[in-house]
Amino acid sequence: MSSVKEIKEAKKAVAFNRESLESVLKRRFFYAPAFELYGGVSGLYDYGPPGCAFQANVVDTWRKHFILEEDMLEVDCTMLTPYEVLKTSGHVDKFSDWMCKDPKTGEIFRADHLVEEVLESRLKGDQEARGLLKNANSEAEANAEKKKRKKKVKEIKVVKLDEKVAKEYEEVLAKIDGYSGQELGELMVKYDIRNPATNGELEAPRAFNLMFETAIGPSGQLKGYLRPETAQGQFLNFNKLLEFNNGKTPFASASIGKSFRNEISPRSGLLRVREFLMAEIEHFVDPENKAHPRFDEIKNISLKFLPREVQQSGSTVPIETTIGKAVASGMIDNQTLGYFIARIYLFLIKIGVDEDRLRFRQHMANEMAHYAADCWDAELQTSYGWIECVGCADRSAYDLSVHSKKTGEKLVVRQKLETPIEVTKWEIEVNKKLFGPKFRKDAPKVEAYLTNLDQQELASKAKELKETGKITFKVAGIDGEIELDDKFLTLERKTRTEHVREFTPNVIEPSFGIGRIIYSVLEHSFWCRPEDSARAVMSFTPAVAPTKVLLVPLSNNKELQPIVSKMSKSLRKQQIPFKVDDSGVSIGKRYARNDELGTPFGITIDFDSVKDESVTLRERDSTRQVRGSLDDIIKAVKEITYDGIPWDEATKNLTPFVSQSTD
Incomplete structure (x- = not known):
């Protein structure tokens, strides 16, 4: 494979299989259920060596893309939060999801997820039934096959839906994020949604607060919580941050750290967990001027948007338009919000998200917080459906206002008037x-x-x-x-x-769920080689790949060791993460098992290397190879990995190499 088009076609040749991906992730210890020896605890995971490195690289890219490039002020705040802080912010009263219980079995379900899964399952069964009916009536089919299909149709005929009902289901699913607890309960009654395992009736949905409660200090009298987000620490330090920034606005703070939510029904691996890494930005801006000085840099970026009007109509077909037009039309509330939506998009593409499986969905009116002016989610499509991975909201002046009112401390900007x-x-x-x-x-x-x-x-x-x-x-x-x-x-x-x-600034808040992003990138990066579907590949971008280079000596011959040592020393000096695989298996197998780890480059050291200190560089996805000196090869790896230079440009002075034995 030599062209980008050929690689794209190869990636699509073998259908995605989640079980195959999970097998690789488990076998190569990207992550695993925590406390597995004791049976595990739902919603808690441990990261293994490649998972740790991958997460660290994603966070490093995030820090450079946002904190450094946007000149943000980074803070690291405590995870333990007193009751009064979260009572003031509204989390104690409102940070809840809707749960419903089976009174006979005691089983708990999250109401919106249950409605979503049941309706999706019925729609899927309906589509299968219609497909089988169509095939069963096809004159081209053999009689024996026809009988088999007709028998199958009879078995599943009960799930075939009336077209009007099917349309209703689709409209409900399009608006699933906007329903209240009462509305979810009404949907459960209307569509007879029960416990999927026992068919038992369920209680009406009720609110369940998602925060982990704890006591601070030995007396137990100071009630607190593990933080559900990193934002509150940034708001409470506003005056210190403003002073650090010499009293100038707009400015942004940022924080990366663990947050905790006591999920009702953790599921889908890293997508819904109880402990997770967040990266959040609080951009403080004048409420009377939400223009952004760098808006012109991103205004022509075209994205897929799912505004609330489209969702309310029961559709999930996005509108494709530029950021500039979306802001000018009022679809996006202001320039600063639009600017950050574009920057979120650029970050996600940079770390390996498939652009065709990314959209921005606007919050429905009753889904959005009462104080928010506008809110959009960056959603990534996975085998679990569309997953919210980044939220970007204009939170108005709510947070600073409520904390100021509670404490009596002014959290304001003082601007001298000309x-x-x-x-x-x-x-x-x-x-x-x-x-x-x-x-x-x-x-x-x-x-x-x-x-x-x-x-x-x-x-x-x-x-x-x-x-x-x-x-x-x-x-x-x-x-x-x-x-x-x-x-x-x-x-x-x-x-x-x-x-x-004197004014209280408004806040534009991009909030990133790092675990969800990581899982989505894992799915988007995974594929199998068409010539051998057992050969899995993780096509990580070089910048976020856990290891950048695999050093592969042709054999264990002692003559090759000095070159391996010299190459290792050079890679360490350039701070390029690498591994040496000098096991006895074939080079093809060594490369194949590192393709599963997403290692973008392989360097083969052979007996010609002893003579002239030249080595072969292999690119993971295309398996193309070039040959050159140690220094030239390392220079090419560094340029591709850290400078974003394309393979063809970085290797143009190297010699193409063809081998029949390495792959």
């Missing part, structure tokens, strides 16, 4: 002489609550004070309702000249 402006707004003043005696130690809490009310809340309180002569409210940590009249405070609209504009 021209002073007159601003009329509500202001509140408290009578501190009366506050102290009335509230004693709670006085600071009450005052902080009042002074952190926003303009809309102050207007409401002013109206209440005018109409009733008092205001009533509750403050967290103080029992009962507080009642104050105009002796304790004044509420007035005042006009002032301001030289500084």
Whole structure:
């Protein structure tokens, strides 16, 4: 195979088989169930040597692509989070999925996944039935085969669906991410969805909070959780980050680390687990100006979009358009959100995602958080269907606002105005002489609550004070309702000249599930050679491949060892990861087992190498080979791996080599 087209055709020649992939991943220890000797625990996995290296390379590429290229501020925050933080952020009350239980067996299901799987299964059975009916009626078929097919049709005839029902199923599946718990329950009743194993009836869906609860400290009195995301640490450090950035906005922080979610029904390997690696960005931007200075660099990139209007119509056919047009039309809310969607796309392609199996799906109205202005998911198609791997949301000013209100600490940007402006707004003043005696130690809490009310809340309180002569409210940590009249405070609209504009920035948040991305790339990279379907290949891009080079001495002859040692020393010096395989099996077998590990290059050392210090370089996918000096070969490997130079260009000064014995 010499051309890109030939390699693409070869990759498609043998149909993808998930069992074959899983066999390779298990045998070569990319990852495995944790605690397997003790029977394992669902949703927990250990990474082996190639899996660790692959994950580290993906993270390294992510860090360079985002943190370094975008000049982001990286932080590493604690995984233990106090109750109050996650109560304020809304996770305690709202971070839930819908679960339903079989009262007889005690088995638990995640409601949306159950509905999805059952309807997909029925549709698949319907398609199979229609296909068999068509074939059974074909005059070209032999009579014996006809009888066999007709018998099979009778066996599965019960799953054949009415066309109207089949269409309904497809519409439900297109909108599956947007249903509430009540709506999921109604779907289960309407379509008679039961326990697939026992056919037993299930209870109505109810909310299940996904966070792992823990106690911080020996007393057990400080309640906490293992963090469900890395974002909160970035929000709480906003003032420090702003100061580090010399008070300038926009700017972005980033964090890479473990998060934890107590999944209802972990499944699909790395796609739904209880402990996983996240990489998250919080880009802080002026709410009045969400343009991006580098938008022109990406505006002509064309992507496949699945906007909410298309989903609501019951369709899953994406719209293909450029980022520039998507923002200009209002399909994507603003330039900064569009810019990050494009950068997400470029990152995924860089690490080996198949472009034909990537789309961006917009959140449905009732799926999106109430505070979000817009949200898109980068979804990757696998044998498990379309999988959400990256979320990119405009979270408005919600996070900084709620933490500021709770703590009384301002999380704002102060921007000096070139021209002073007159601003009329509500202001509140408290009578501190009366506050102290009335509230004693709670006085600071009450005052902080009042002074952190926003303009809309102050207007409401002013109206209440005018109409009733008092205001009533509750403050967290103080029992009962507080009642104050105009002796304790004044509420007035005042006009002032301001030289500084103070605002709470909005947040654009790209959030990456590294494990899901890794699994998707594993599927997208896996194929079998057409000439021998037992020969599996992992076509990792050189940048993320666990090992870059396999050194293969032709034999164990001692004459070859000095060249092997010299080559190894040179590769170490250039920091190119490599392995030496000097086992007694044939070179073809040695290359084949490293193709399974995704090693992009092989270097063969033979007896001509002893004479002139030349070696042969093999490319994994095409199996093409070239020959040259040690230095020239290492230079080519380095250029392809780390500089992104194509094979043909990097090897143009090397000599093509043909051998009948290596593959």
